[in-house]
Amino acid sequence: MSESPSALDPLRSRFLDAGLRVLARDGYGGFKQSTVCAETGLTTGGFYHSFKSWRDFETALIEHWKTEATANVVAQLRTIGSPVDRILAVVEASRNLPHHTERALRVWSSKDPDVAAAVREVDRTRCEAVAEFVGDLIADPDEPEQIAAHSLMVLVGYQCSDAGPEEFEWAMRRIVDRTLSLPCKADQTSE
Template identity: 25%
Template sequence: MVRRTRDDWTEKALRALAEGGLGAVAIEPLAAREGATKGSVYHHFKSRKELLRATVERWEREHTEKVIELVEAELTPEARLRTLFATVLDRTHKGSVEMALQAGADDEVIAPVLRRVTEKRIAYLAVLFEQLGFAPEQARKRALIAFSLYLGQAQMWVTSPELVEPVVDEAVEVLLRRG
């Protein structure tokens, strides 16, 4: 008998979210898919809502906080920006959790995490643009444009990845241009 941990279940819920959207994060189908009883999930989570909350908080840590840590290892702000785009698009390409969460933005569990992540990401981008020499107001605008570009590219990875991959570097170049 395989004993699954809380972490195992949030990993499986993230995969279900990427593959089937918000509705796929349901205790009984998730347990059945893994050949487990629903009691195995309920041992770690009192409800679907609790499982969903733990899952999106895991996504926040892995796809925002850990990405920022990885990017910060780069020596220059430009290298950080390039690594950031390459990293987040690579993660988006491997699964569409981001798009599933965006589609579920009105959910009471997802909404506050998505707002927090969005602001954290935009704030980080603004810092990068300030480090590149842009005034704070302009840095914030570029951060918003960069984040919007990322969301558009993430959506396109789902439908037409062959169109996105060749323009990632050029997108960064456009964001770095002055005037």
């Protein structure tokens, strides 16, 4: 996996991380350049040293989010050897997603087709990863995609609702419990 541009430039990374915090705290309605600069404690001069324009920043922010909240998470989950442990780790990873940020991104996506495409890509990547992980364990070839779709619906529903983290974790654990109760592939029965 290649290093993201923000990893190579600490100032740029500082603005991107601040942008994600502003989205989480203030939502899309409060997502403004002045707020992002205030969050970093830096001036607009520092901002324009790192980004050509606000649009350039928005594009970089979306790529940063996709990398940090999806690509890196999926890559880390793939390093877990046991399919059961990997599925259990998905619940932990889903708990640790930046849910408030993602809620704001989903609102933003209703107004910006580029953000909408990025959100769809992230959702598709996450769904494919869950289907892959479930498919590594269970015998029924039709179940992985259904379980992944159900998991994604629970995630998006949680992010777009007032449900608390306890309800989200309970729903995810129910999906995992059902998944683990299904017949395993023959090569997985010894784990």
